[in-house]
Amino acid sequence: MSDIITPELVTLDVPLGTDKQSVIRALAERVVAQGRATSAQELFDDAWAREQKDETGLPGGIGIPHARSASVTEPTLAFARLTPGVDFGAPDGPADIVFLIAAPSGADEAHLSVLSQLARSLMKNDFMSGLRAAQAPEDAV
Known part of the structure; x- marks a missing residue:
């Protein structure tokens, strides 16, 4: 995934707002x-x-808003670690780990590939603990 996420697409412990609209907007701006x-x-x-259509919060403090958009020029993954977390609709509470998956319109295969790679990674305890312990954007990437 290293070509779709760079340190400049990572936000660590910076307030992006108190609701998911604000967080999604801030990540889109990034x-x-x-x-x-x-x-x-x-x-x-x-x-x-x-x-x-369907909230993107997952158990474990994770939010994965995503879209295919004509404005996107290359498949991208933006990441934010939020303090405090923001409600993305997961049954167990707010998300402190949020990824925005942005894919070009018509790039269904790329979108699904990023989503499935990310989902597999999120199931690994060492991946999640690494994101929560990252001291710098480069650590998160």
Whole structure:
């Protein structure tokens, strides 16, 4: 996954807002700031529309908002470790680990590939503990 996430796409313990809308918007802005999408608003709108269909919170303090968007120019994974966590709809409470998966429109295979790779990684205790212990964006990548 190293080509789709860089240290510049990682946010550690910086407040991004108190609700999932704010977090998704901040991560969309980060993707645009890194030149991987052309419109933060369009990426946010597409991710938010997806979130409205089915919440993306998973047990264990994880949120994975995701979207295919015409504004995305290359498959991207943005990451935030949140303090405090934000509710993404998981049954066990707020998420402190949030990934935004942003894929170009029509890139169904790339989108599903990133989602499945990430899901497999999130099931590994050492992966999750590494994200929660990361001292710098490079550690999280």
